[in-house]
Amino acid sequence: MHNAPTEEKTVTAYDSYLDDRQRRAIRDATDALVDVRVAHVNSTASGGGVAEIVGSLVPLLNDVGVETDWLVMDAHTEFFDVTKAIHNGLQGEKSEFTDAMHETYRPVVVGNATDLDEAYDVIVLHDPQSLGMAPTLAERYPETTLVWRCHIDLTAAAPPFLEFVQSYLDPIDRAIVTLPEYGEGITGVEKTVVHPAIDPLTEKNRALDGLSGDAADAADLESYPFDTDRPLVVQVSRFDPWKDPLGVIEAYREAKSSIPDAQLALVGAMPDDDPEGIVVYREVKEATRDDPDVHLLTNHPDAGINALQRGADVVLQKSLREGFALTVSEALWKGTPVVGTNVGGIPLQIEDGENGYLVEPTDIAATAERITRLLTDGTRKRRFGERGREMVRERFLLPRLLVDYLGLLSDVSRSSAQR
Known part of the structure; x- marks a missing residue:
């Protein structure tokens, strides 16, 4: 594993997004977390919602006095092939978890857990990629509280993959889920x-007039291949x-x-831990090659995503299954209906x-009708x-x-002290 860098952030910069209750909760929790050391572990430092959340949360935890590191696993392509299959199985794809898959998965998680050479009071393991580290970590650091943060909707998980998750849960002291x-x-x-949240001060979410230099250039929609004077529908998601x-x-x-x-x-990123992305991208490219009004944009900087979500007339999130979809809150925060x-x-x-509008996942006609309704009713x-x-201001911002998380860390730390 290796440490992922984070930008310096201060809670005072978010003061306009905090209410008095939250300020008191931060003070009370940090008083209870003196000398508690925390690590967040996930599989990639960029390209997905988990990385965005952890990358913003960790520096704020440090700012309020909770010493926190962000650790990213070292893994190879075959491992990510397996973890993508696990992700798909947990979301409901009917397939088998084979011995060969486990033989690829286990050495990587054991190796990463063995490489950890520092002790923490609490380790938060994110998603199935890092869950398998739990038994080795528990053996090496029996006093450490282990938390698993599952960002996936498990309600329709294929049994072999749910059994895979269950097989690693014995050492876990607490699981965090979105619903x-x-x-x-x-x-x-x-x-x-715990519901996810977006960071209103990142280049992806701050007001465009707060951008400068390369970020401001990336946010200039006039440089994009579409016509800014015509109606624009946007979906920001992995090619998945x-x-x-x-x-x-x-x-x-x-x-x-x-x-x-x-x-x-x-508009989509191509993260390291999603080898399926390029396959789907090619399918979409082939399906749209004769339509000059469909634009596929990959690996755009955050400021560009910001401008696209603001410049869109309608944002779609047409997921068949979804843990949360930060992109919905991102668009709503920018005043764009979804x-x-x-x-x-x-x-x-x-x-x-x-x-915005909610539609059933396979109802193409209803989706088209809602798009049309918004495009014709300013x-x-x-x-x-x-x-x-x-709504996003009230419920889904980083503070x-x-x-x-401070409440959760206080709770699990108290529980650990009582063991």
């Missing part, structure tokens, strides 16, 4: 619900079957029959008919945007996540 139902299929571990990019294209084309000027941008599917954590963020679009931004 209560996500944890119903696992047993023998106490569970805590669960994000249903081919379904997005279908819905866009149906909406385009009513709004011929409409354009579509599919048409999202009624799966996973998306309904936590979209109030149907209030700040008043509704503005109203949804205003409500969406306020609230900091308070939640």
